[in-house]
Amino acid sequence: METGSMGIDRKYPAILKVLALEKKLQAEKNKEGEAARALRAADCAEARQAVEAARHTLPTIVYSTLLRRVEQCEQLLAQRGQ
Numbered sequence: 001m002e003t004g005s006m007g008i009d010r011k012y013p014a015i016l017k018v019l020a021l022e023k024k025l026q027a028e029k030n031k032e033g034e035a036a037r038a039l040r041a042a043d044c045a046e047a048r049q050a051v052e053a054a055r056h057t058l059p060t061i062v063y064s065t066l067l068r069r070v071e072q073c074e075q076l077l078a079q080r081g082q
Contacts, residue, residue: 014054017047018066021073041082044074 024039051058051066058066 010054010057014047014050014058014066017043017050018069021047022069025069025073025076039073039077041074041077044070044077047073 021039021043024043027038048067048070051063051070055063
C-alpha cells in the first residue's frame with residue numbers, strides 16, 4: 001500500500017465522492033421530491049471511477065466498502081428506471 005502523499009491524494013477524492021453519494025442516498029430514503037431526484041447515474045459513475053483509480057492505495061476492506069456503497073446507489077437508480 002502506498003503511504004506517500006500521492007496515495008493520500010488519490011484516496012480522498014474516492015472517499016469524498018462516495019460520501020456525497022451516501023448523502024444523496026440518505027436524502028432519497030428520508031424525503032421525496034427534489035432531494036429524491038438528487039441521486040444521478042453520473043454521480044455513481046464518477047464515484048466508481050474515483051474508487052477504481054484509488055484501488056491500489058486503499059486497504060481491501062475500504063475498497064470493498066466504497067465499491068459496495070456505489071453499487072447500492074446504482075441499484076437504487078436501476079429500481080427507479082434511471
